Amino acid sequence: MKPPNLLNHQPLIYRSDQHHLPHGEIHKAAKKIIRKLTGAGYQAYLVGGAVRDLLLGLHPKDFDIATNATPEDVKKVFKGQCRLIGRRFRLAHIYMGSQVYEIATFRGSDSGDRVLKKGRIIRDNVYGTIEQDAIRRDFSCNALYYDIDKREVLDFVGGVDDLERGELKLIGEADQRFTEDPVRMLRAIRFEAKLGLTLPTEMAHQITAHRHLLHQVPIARLFDETVKMFHCGNMTEAYQKLNDLDLFKILFPNAVSHLNNPSWNSLLLHAFSNTDERLKKGLSVTPVFLTACVLWPACIDIYEKLRHQGKPPHDSLHHAASQVLSQQQKSLMIPRAIQNGVRQMWILQLRFKKMFGKGVYATLHHPRFRAGYDFLLLRSEVDAQLKNQAEFWTQIQNMPPEAIKSLIYGKRKKRRINYQLSVHEQ
Ligand code: ATP
Ligand code: MG
Secondary structure (H helix, E strand, C coil): CCCCECCCCCCEEECCCCCCCCHHHCCHHHHHHHHHHHHCCCCEEEECHHHHHHHCCCCCCCCEEEECCCHHHHHHHHHHHEEEECCCCCEEEEEECCEEEEEEECECCCHHHCEEECCEEEECCCECCHHHHHHHCCEHHHCEEEECCCCEEEECCCHHHHHHHCECCECCCHHHHHHHCCHHHHHHHHHHHHHCCECCHHHHHHHHHHHHHHHHCCHHHHHHHHHHHHCCCCHHHHHHHHHHCCCHHHHCHHHHHHCCCHHHHHHHHHHHHHHHHHHHCCCCCCHHHHHHHHHHHHHHHHHHHHHHCCCCHHHHHHHHHHHHHHHHCCCCCCCHHHHHHHHHHHHHHHHCCCCCCCHHHHHHCCCCHHHHHHHHHHHHHHCHHHHHHHHHHHHHCCCCHHHHHHHHHCCCCCCCCCCCCCCCCC
């Protein structure tokens, strides 16, 4: 990239011959929205992750737009296609085709009307200029604006340079920026893993020092961020960093006492790399899967205790699941539908033990069979004693009905099931 034209107090401007942003990759609808706003007399730019990802040669997952039009102005321009959302951070959503585009109004630097609680921003609807907006953003690589007509990149904070050097740079001072919004610490770890940028040592220290602030973040938002981390495409590395900086246990305190169990760690790493691979191949992923993997050892600990007290297997597992999930709600608010999915995946691990009789059909047709089966395969990777279960449930999926029948009703002798569940089964 050639050096840009440097003007005093002006952004660095990278002309189209000075950057490699593939203009053709920008969604037509995003361009249409920007042109409609500029046509109505407003400024509007492509901003954030899309500009960053395009400059890095990645495919953006969404195209965010920044404008000097207020959300109400945007609503007037787009009428029925627009919905205003958010209280903490008011935004306009424009519906075009099957996509939703997020339009954010430039945030200002006047802190007068910003609502803070112990330094944490709980509402930020103070509007300003593009220069002020740039420094309210989190990292320099996320503060680049693309002018779709002039095909220029506007850089107020040296983001292009940082991207070229491969460095993740926080805008402003860490203490203030992490206090204002502790979620930025999780975002830093996610962007480092996802984009392959380097998180500077100083920032890492600052994250460790400010990690307790994550307890103040609303737990629903914390779960959303955790899911974004799970699905960033490189959770294997993100997990390593979360542990190095002591953040994993803030998100999943139940899992802490198991962190030193090598079998479980290995299971978890398998689960993460499996999800990373699926995303690389463009396969679907669900937050149910990794949530179930992370909380599994906490669940079987309680399960084994209840079994020891003589409670029947299914009751024990349901009870253990309820207990773990409700404890977990103190740190992350896992939506009810995801909790149900997690519980079903766990219950299937018990059902997989029964490889005879008509229960086999019910297991095969269970709505969560796929996720439960994938989890069984993962467990069998770290526990050789699960190999025969894994083989049975793999083979049976491709067998003709007659063969299944003779397999599951074949030997009539009474078979005992060992209902023990542990990372290493006995
Ligand atoms: P991706 O969409 O790939 O996860 P992104 O950077 O686009 O990454 P979004 O959450 O879509 O992330 O946010 C869009 C932009 O809004 C960011 O690039 C950043 O400029 C700004 N932003 C988002 N969250 C914050 C935050 N917590 N603090 C400051 N700026 C933020
Ligand atoms: Mg985005």
